[in-house]
Amino acid sequence: MSETIRRMKDLPSTHLLGTGTPMCSGCGGLEALHQIYDVLGENTVFVNAAGCMTLLSVYPFTPFRGSWLYTAMGSAPAGAQGVRDALDILLQQGRLPPEDDLQVVVLTGDGSAYGMGMSATSGAMDRDLDFIYICYDNEGYGNTGQQYSSATPHGATTATSCGSRGYPGYKKDLFSVWSAHRPSYVATVIGSEPLDLAKKIEKARDMTGPRMIIALSPCPTGWDYDPKDSVDIGKLAVKTGVWPLKEYENGVVTHTRVPRDRPPVEEYLQRQGRFAHLFRPERNEELLAEIQDRVDHYWEEVV
Amino acid sequence: MAPTLLTGNVAAAWGARLARVDYVPAFPITPQTEIIETLGAWVDSGDMPGRMVTLESEHSMLTAAGAAAATGVRVFSATSSQGLLHAMEMIYTVAGWRAPFVLVNVSRGLASPITLEADHNDVLAARDSGFLQIHCADCQEVVDGVLLAYRLAEDPAVRLPVMVNLDGFYLSFTREPVNLPDPAEVAQFLQPFDPGAIRFAASAPESQAVAVLGGSPYSYFRYETHLAAQNAVSVYGDIAGEFRERFGRERGAVEAYQTEDAEVVFFMMGSFATKAREAVDRLREAGQRVGLLRPRLLRPYPADIIAGALEGVSGVAVIDQNLSVGQGGVLHTELSAALYGREGAPAVLTSFIGGLGGREISPEEFYQMAAVTRQAVETGVTPPPRLLYTETELREIRKLQSVALVERDETSPRGGAGKPPGEEDKQ
Ligand SMILES: Cc1ncc(C[n+]2csc(CCOP(=O)(O)OP(=O)(O)O)c2C)c(N)n1
Ligand code: SF4
Ligand SMILES: [Mg+2]
Numbered sequence: 001m002s003e004t005i006r007r008m009k010d011l012p013s014t015h016l017l018g019t020g021t022p023m024c025s026g027c028g029g030l031e032a033l034h035q036i037y038d039v040l041g042e043n044t045v046f047v048n049a050a051g052c053m054t055l056l057s058v059y060p061f062t063p064f065r066g067s068w069l070y071t072a073m074g075s076a077p078a079g080a081q082g083v084r085d086a087l088d089i090l091l092q093q094g095r096l097p098p099e100d101d102l103q104v105v106v107l108t109g110d111g112s113a114y115g116m117g118m119s120a121t122s123g124a125m126d127r128d129l130d131f132i133y134i135c136y137d138n139e140g141y142g143n144t145g146q147q148y149s150s151a152t153p154h155g156a157t158t159a160t161s162c163g164s165r166g167y168p169g170y171k172k173d174l175f176s177v178w179s180a181h182r183p184s185y186v187a188t189v190i191g192s193e194p195l196d197l198a199k200k201i202e203k204a205r206d207m208t209g210p211r212m213i214i215a216l217s218p219c220p221t222g223w224d225y226d227p228k229d230s231v232d233i234g235k236l237a238v239k240t241g242v243w244p245l246k247e248y249e250n251g252v253v254t255h256t257r258v259p260r261d262r263p264p265v266e267e268y269l270q271r272q273g274r275f276a277h278l279f280r281p282e283r284n285e286e287l288l289a290e291i292q293d294r295v296d297h298y299w300e301e302v303v
Numbered sequence: 304m305a306p307t308l309l310t311g312n313v314a315a316a317w318g319a320r321l322a323r324v325d326y327v328p329a330f331p332i333t334p335q336t337e338i339i340e341t342l343g344a345w346v347d348s349g350d351m352p353g354r355m356v357t358l359e360s361e362h363s364m365l366t367a368a369g370a371a372a373a374t375g376v377r378v379f380s381a382t383s384s385q386g387l388l389h390a391m392e393m394i395y396t397v398a399g400w401r402a403p404f405v406l407v408n409v410s411r412g413l414a415s416p417i418t419l420e421a422d423h424n425d426v427l428a429a430r431d432s433g434f435l436q437i438h439c440a441d442c443q444e445v446v447d448g449v450l451l452a453y454r455l456a457e458d459p460a461v462r463l464p465v466m467v468n469l470d471g472f473y474l475s476f477t478r479e480p481v482n483l484p485d486p487a488e489v490a491q492f493l494q495p496f497d498p499g500a501i502r503f504a505a506s507a508p509e510s511q512a513v514a515v516l517g518g519s520p521y522s523y524f525r526y527e528t529h530l531a532a533q534n535a536v537s538v539y540g541d542i543a544g545e546f547r548e549r550f551g552r553e554r555g556a557v558e559a560y561q562t563e564d565a566e567v568v569f570f571m572m573g574s575f576a577t578k579a580r581e582a583v584d585r586l587r588e589a590g591q592r593v594g595l596l597r598p599r600l601l602r603p604y605p606a607d608i609i610a611g612a613l614e615g616v617s618g619v620a621v622i623d624q625n626l627s628v629g630q631g632g633v634l635h636t637e638l639s640a641a642l643y644g645r646e647g648a649p650a651v652l653t654s655f656i657g658g659l660g661g662r663e664i665s666p667e668e669f670y671q672m673a674a675v676t677r678q679a680v681e682t683g684v685t686p687p688p689r690l691l692y693t694e695t696e697l698r699e700i701r702k703l704q705s706v707a708l709v710e711r712d713e714t715s716p717r718g719g720a721g722k723p724p725g726e727e728d729k730q
Contacts, residue, residue, distance in 0.1 A: 082370025
């Protein structure tokens with residue numbers, strides 16, 4: 001993959017990830033991973049933390065053409081450190097031919113990235129580890145039944161926030177936390193915007209150092225909606241301004257898409273059962289306004 | 304070569320250097336720090352090739368160690384106590400990966416209360432993990448143990464990580480004369496690491512450590528690991544034999560000292576066993592037939608070798624420098640399990656807990672333990688387990704408590720909790 005991706009027709013037409021995985025139908029995380037893998041290619045080793053994607057590789061099958069190492073929930077970036085360092089040592093000693101080198105890719109959910117694995121991730125960035133981090137963010141501990149995590153948005157019901165106000169906390173700004181480490185690259189992506197995604201992954205692929213990607217991953221099971229709506233919901237997340245598409249490079253944050261005429265956030269919210277309590281039995285105007293205000297405020301700062 | 308004076312920590316570092324390790328993921332903890340500082344200095348000065356990286360926790364350190372070994376390089380790491388527990392999830396995990404590398408543990412008592420000095424609760428917390436364990440009694444054994452550990456870990460019939468244990472302070476910071484093996488000889492003894500098919504390379508995609516669904520594949524892999532660990536008993540025997548041929552030092556799975564004709568045998572591990580050896584000498588001078596049996600290899604458990612060495616012995620005084628709270632001594636439990644129902648096994652196993660958090664075990668206590676055990680043999684009545692503690696120690700603790708109470712009550716303006724309820728606020 002040496003051609004630069006500019007238009008939809010430049011997107012890879014061969015698909016590398018095998019089918020038949022045990023992910024739920026309509027899984028937005030898998031949708032993103034498919035596209036990411038097509039751009040990264042098979043000369044990769046995925047270092048995975050506990051989460052839904054752990055079940056991609058179940059003995060003795062794998063959908064990956066390249067390599068895979070499952071670690072634990074809290075330390076996938078440290079696993080990447082070990083693999084990268086070992087590959088470098090082998091290359092340096094001439095025990096591994098350069099064409100056998102691999103791109104080391106951490107693959108974790110938000111529970112890992114925003115929480116348990118945060119110090120391991122921070123450490124990997126401190127050490128300027130040459131790796132790509134893919135966080136598929138389904139805004140909760142999906143694999144254990146969608147309890148709230150530090151990535152859960154304000155007001156969402158989860159298995160551990162089922163009251164009428166939903167989750168009382170606020171989604172952590174991981175993009176800023178990661179950017180504060182000044183890594184080579186940080187970007188947000190979403191599977192429903194394949195061109196934006198592919199451009200960013202391609203850019204990340206061709207850089208060195210820590211390259212950090214957060215993919216918002218609509219999750220029919222955890223967000224409670226019909227699997228066929230995943231792409232629509234993803235598009236709405238971007239259009240309404242809930243999920244800003246942006247990148248960080250050399251100390252500068254650039255929005256790769258600035259949504260004009262943002263439709264109200266409720267258009268995004270009302271499609272998902274996890275926000276149903278904001279609309280029924282009656283509209284929770286206060287909470288809806290708070291959520292809208294936060295989004296508006298974000299974009300006021302941008303423009 | 305003339306012996307050099309080395310601490311146990313520097314001896315461990317020499318073990319890694321002589322083993323020509325490629326990669327050292329590290330994290331500091333007392334009393335292990337001197338190991339990683341020594342290695343760091345050698346790597347920085349170029350005296351030792353290889354790469355060292357300090358992680359942000361032992362959990363990450365163990366993950367990186369296992370991942371690097373699974374990628375195909377020779378890995379060394381070291382920790383202690385709280386660090387080992389912090390890494391415990393990965394201790395089990397990387398053993399299941401069958402990632403062969405060596406982890407030195409410098410034993411130190413576990414919190415709470417937090418302390419710095421040695422006992423074996425830390426390393427024994429890892430006993431069921433799949434890591435093999437070699438326990439050292441002196442600084443020479445530390446260098447030798449690291450070299451033996453690499454041979455054992457990397458053996459195709461084993462392929463498991465190995466822990467080499469030395470006691471904090473008693474060995475880690477104690478200088479002893481150590482014969483450093485000749486690097487050329489070591490290179491003969493320990494060939495370069497051959498990872499075989501377990502590695503990562505673009506031309507040979509590999510999925511490692513994948514999930515399983517259900518008890519059947521899970522049991523399959525767990526049994527495989529167990530069987531590999533059991534292979535390690537005879538593999539270790541062969542390696543130790545080769546080591547003796549080449550370096551002239553006996554490093555068998557157990558050290559049997561004066562056990563041949565012994566009636567009563569001390570059974571314990573680690574550096575405190577050297578105190579037991581002293582006691583054996585004194586007791587022998589006094590005409591008592593006493594010996595010492597010390598496992599070097601604790602995992603796999605060399606049950607047959609231990610049972611063989613205890614054949615004909617009447618009573619064993621098991622001295623546990625650990626405490627399984629609510630149960631007792633781990634070595635005592637395991638030895639009982641290994642001997643039960645065996646013909647010719649000692650009739651009496653007495654149990655003593657001592658040396659916790661580095662507490663001294665005095666010669667008199669060894670004499671007492673031998674006497675208690677001999678008496679049990681004579682009467683056929685085994686006494687309940689004993690927690691070694693002297694009246695003087697208890698008096699000292701009580702004194703400290705009273706001094707602290709007086710200090711608090713005399714100096715604190717509010718009187719403090721030492722005053723009867725209701726009187727605190729009367730000043
Ligand atoms: C140390 C540890 N604690 C808890 C778990 C249980 N667990 C497995 S997956 C998971 C959720 C992970 O959440 P996230 O990273 O968001 O991934 P997702 O499940 O949403 O894909 C949890 C809590 C675990 N595997 N390890
Ligand atoms: S729970 Fe959500 S993230 Fe997990 S597999 Fe199902 S759809 Fe995907
Ligand atoms: Mg999640």
